[in-house]
Amino acid sequence: MNALPALVCVPLAGASIIWLTDRLPATRRSGPWAITLMTLTLELLLLLWASFQGTSHQGPWLNHFSIPWVPPLGIVFRLDMDGLSLSMLWLTILLSLACVLLTTRHIRDSSGTFHALLLATISGTVGTFLATDLFLFFFFWELMLVPVFFLLCGWGHENRYRAAIKFFLFTQGSGLLMLLSILGLVIINFQETGILTFDYFVLANTPLSPLLSMLLMLGFFIPFAVKLPVVPVHVWLPDTHTQAPTAGSVILAGILLKTGGYGMIRFNLMLFPEAVERFAPYATLLGLIGILYGAWLACAQSDIKRLIAYSSISHLGFVMLGIFSVSPVGLQGAIIQMLAHGLSTGGLFIIAGAIQDRLHTRDIVTIGGLWESMPRLSSVGLFFAIASLGIPGLGNFAGEFLVLFATWSVSPFIAILATGGLILASVYSLKLVNGVFLAPSSSRAEPVSDFHAGQMSILGILMTLLVILGLYPQPIMTFSLPSPATITTSNSGKNAS
């Protein structure tokens, strides 16, 4: 028995069940929601099982699955799991559970389609984190994007079409580059060795000239950079996050952006180490620009969701900085930062969505004084805001510190400038707190309802995770380092389950 294919397939199965039951006229309105919840619970159990299942083989890879898919082209349905994938999967499942529990229940119009699309996205993300066949990886990469496009179009806010087109153009256009790069790598490998394969572990050993490896590396880098996002190609993100429905924003910011960071670690760093080494100074610079530019623009926003979106750009600049410091410390920092950012920004988007549902506005200037009417929502919002400004003791600080520490040994100057991002982070976070939760309360006609105990306990879990990540990140640091591509699972291919 192997949990990996089930992890990928269960959400897809859930999506098809929802799609089927949606045809039946007799289903209850909250039926799709309940099915989604069950699917995700099942997924959680599967993940628990996958985490604690004893590994059958030695080595850093925890689990492995493969069956042939398109034998003539050497395409294999191959999934491998190491600590990095596992921690990303936990983030994915926990955050999507929280998101479904908190934000999607009230969706009225064509709730079935919405949830089916959501599950499809989750399935694509899980696949992306597991696939070790490049073709399969590309398949999941696309599977993840298309449903998001429809989610945006169908359930977004006032300016959704423009945002959706922007999102689609950027991600799809850059995805094409990745496809080219994958094909290039496969063909070169075929010419060199005579074996046609898309296998990650085989392709990792392809001999490449410096120029070619740089070109192929860039082919992978650009789509990941778009996804992360890195500054010159970030323009889709603020619009998309702002216009997406709450669940979409949470999934996008909390999980989908992490596929960019994951891809950079798994594919850029592991497949083309020398090219990355040469490219690192430029990438570091891009990361630094991202940190400062994102934070600076976040300070100038007056739309809650837009502010959070720009703060994401700033936080993920740290991820970029950590990855391209090309050191284990930086990598650990980047991973911690990704997890912490997923939790804190996901939480902030949940809060922003809750505010929008209640007050029908996202404008910081008109909202104010929520503490009086909604003390619980406000205190949770305050917690996530100070987490995102990097208070030591919470997850973001641990990540940022490790990244800065790694960067310092590369270039103290860049590290000092990146620390400036922390000052700006306090400026925009306090703008959010001062403007939305504190401030004199604006006069509102209708009374608003605060979070109830159930919602609070879900958010409490997210907050506890952030505290644990901040105060005791050591297990995750040692556990989640990516396994090198040169060490394959034992006798890869032969022991197909």
Place this chain on the structure above:
Amino acid sequence: MAEILLSLVVVIPLAASVILFLSAGRLSGFLIGAIACGAISLSAIFSAILAGLLHSQLSPSLHVFFWEWMRTADFSTGIGFTLDPLSLVMILIVTWVGLLIHLYATRYMAGDPGLARFFGCMTLFVASMLLLVLSSDLLCMFIGWEGVGLCSYLLIGFWYTEPANLAAARKAFIITRVGDAAMLCGLLLLATEASSLQVDTLLQTVTAAKISQSALTFSTLLILVGTLAKSAQLPFQSWLPDAMAGPTPTSALIHAATMVTAGIYLIARLHVLFTATPLVLTIMAVVGTLTLFLAACNALVQSDLKRILAWSTVSQLGYMFLALGTGLWQVALFHLMTHAFFKALLFLCAGAIITRVHHEQDIFRMGGLFRTMPGIALAFLAGATSLAGFPLLTAGFYSKELILSSVWNASFFLAPDLILSGHVFWVVALAGAFLTSLYISRCFLLVFMGKAKTHESGQTPLLMAIPLGCLSFLALFGGMMEMPDALAHVHLFTEMVDPAHALPSADEPLWLLLVGGGIPVLGALLAWIFWGQRNPVLHETSDEPAPPQTSQPVPILAACLLPLFRIPSWLGRYDFPARLSKGVSILINGMNTFALQFRACIFMNVSHQTLMTLRQGNLLMAYTQNGRVRWYAAWIAGGLCASLALAGLT
């Protein structure tokens, strides 16, 4: 046993704050106060027990290690506590003064709808402060360091319906955050160089000279910037007076007694690093001296009671930095302790006065309060004389005298062949002491003497009066444990804090002591001449500085002495550093606006151009598909000809 007690000292206030936050207003006001005070008093009792244990034990310090925080190949940091005499003094101050202020606050804040939030923040503050003090690792200390800043932010903005309070809270947090960022850089540099931030390890590394001098200088300089921001020294001074927007117990606890002195404590803890970098010590002394003088000038022209005290805090912190700059950190710590006593007392008195006179804070609208509230007046007098440093009777005298004499004997390093004598600093510090006495006497005379200008009502409840009494006692007699050699040979404090290194016993001339003791009295006398008589020489209102009234002749003596007030008050009113920082902020704002517009222009232009190009291309393509058969035929024919020609020619 001792280890458990040590962790409980921090854990109990933390637990109390979690309980108070989670209770979300379900507890009664009495219960909230009881939980908060109970937690702090347990913490205080435990720290007293720990003091006894540490005193009786042979080992000079106590270590507890909890868990490893982050470990990488060439760096590791852990969460753990160290209790040594230095941190012991600090936790005693934090818990006991904190307890008195909490007791006071239960009555002061009674009936406020946000009571649970208030005490939650206060206990969280005490927990963070204790964490800051006890941490054995600098990165762990940084948790407390940022935690106290956060609590300060939350408490300054406690009454959040007033936009001014929120602005003050944000200002305080962001300015200190700038310093924190510098400090983080300093820690990163130290971590890279020494591969550990464990305080003991760091000190050993430095004494073994394993760190290059330049790296050490830079890191201490960066840490110094962090502490300057936290302690509101130049050029970061402007947040502290604004921070008085918070409830008065907050001002007493956070912005007078403990948080703002965290930087002093940190430098004292790392004194080995700082003595290895004499240039940084000189910078510290210069900043401290400038601050103590300019802040005293500022205090002289304030009309808001709490703002006077705030500027006075800035000024007294300047004294502490000056003392640290001489390298004698015990002296700074002694002043830190006495300052905690008398400044907390002054703030609590101010709070009691302000509630009694219906939230009037302007000292020019008070007056004659001695008759109606003699108890508070006496307590205020105890605090004020201690702040001014009245000789023999007050704690402030002993600590300030110690600073002055050590500054007189010190010398400051500028360059290898350029040593600055301490006498220059001594003169400025003495001028500062004079101004201190002048402004606090002015405050006392205007508030308690003269004609009554305000209605006063109510009684100060017992729960508020008891802390005032205790603090008055400490403010008067808390300094007796350390005396100048000329008076008596008592050095209890410095011997306790650092048994290994006694203070260098300098054979200072007696006149130094006399001058140091006489100056405060002189200042008070001058204040009495200006403001104490039936017809004060100086009539100032809060709104505008009125010239001395011409209707009645000014006594010759007073007219001669007037410049002693005029010059510093001009300095205070002109407030040069504030203007500078205002200029900087205007500059930043301008740059920001420009950059945003620039960005908007570029992005608009690029996207517009792309759109136009696409549209033109689209038109061009559409033009070829116009649906006219003859055009298509012509294209086909033309293409055929062209390809034939191409084939024929090649």
